Amino acid sequence: MDALLQQLSANGYKITPQRRLILEMLRENRHASAEDICAMLKQKEPNISLGTVYRNLALLMRLRIVTAVDFRDGRARYELNDSHHHHLVCMRCGKLVEFPGCDLKNVLGDAAEKVNFRVIDHSLEVFGYCGKCCGCSP
Amino acid sequence: MDALLQQLSANGYKITPQRRLILEMLRENRHASAEDICAMLKQKEPNISLGTVYRNLALLMRLRIVTAVDFRDGRARYELNDSHHHHLVCMRCGKLVEFPGCDLKNVLGDAAEKVNFRVIDHSLEVFGYCGKCCGCSP
DNA sequence: ATTGATGCAAAGGGTTTGCAGAGTC
């Protein structure tokens, strides 16, 4: 059985077709919104509801299987918590570039220790203008 | 006249008591929500409306005088764009710690150049547990 | 006098929730 599904059932949660599909699609699509996810899943599960998607995303976040990202456009995006990376977001056209790797973890851990804080997670989003949108006038 | 107010009028915007007050209070309070701001200003300007606060925050963000911060609690917080710093947020009690300084700017600029991206801004929030909330059970 | 800003209240949009029925274990 899939490792992530196993994690669900190990925590006492049931494995439903909806959960299966949500994880499946998160593996293929990064930074999809809840509505994106729901729309895409309707192909395979026509009656799936947005409420279910939100409830399961919340569950997956509690289990740290999924992370939410904020691109400052009013809707959250969701990603599997597998590869640590960050995002460049174009402030004009919304274009997105990922950049992988991140050596912040250690830096942050050290800085946080000084103020008696245990770091679990961090989010870094970089905003600017992509090549096409030069960014000459705000 | 105040430098920030001057920036408003230089850009063709009028200097109103509401704007004066919003800037005044942003100088004293960091990471206040729109509602916080509105509530506090009602002491001096009893009829000020939430709509006005939002409209002016949007304006101030367009002028890059103000920045919005996302603490993952569903409401935006606003800060003057004066000193660059980041936040530690306790995932249990919501406690907030600022940590100043940030050498990301150069790092990001370099990384971004490689993908032909002009960096304007970035946001980094760190989530975890503060001393009191140990963080033993999620 | 002109033009932009405010207050009010209603609309908007993403997210959450209550409930009855269906599905998993």
Add this chain to the structure above:
DNA sequence: GACTCTGCAAACCCTTTGCATCAAT
């Protein structure tokens, strides 16, 4: 069979917007 999960729809909350009025320049 017990208990959770789902779908539906309504409720929620933050934020935005339209409009008539008011104020800054």
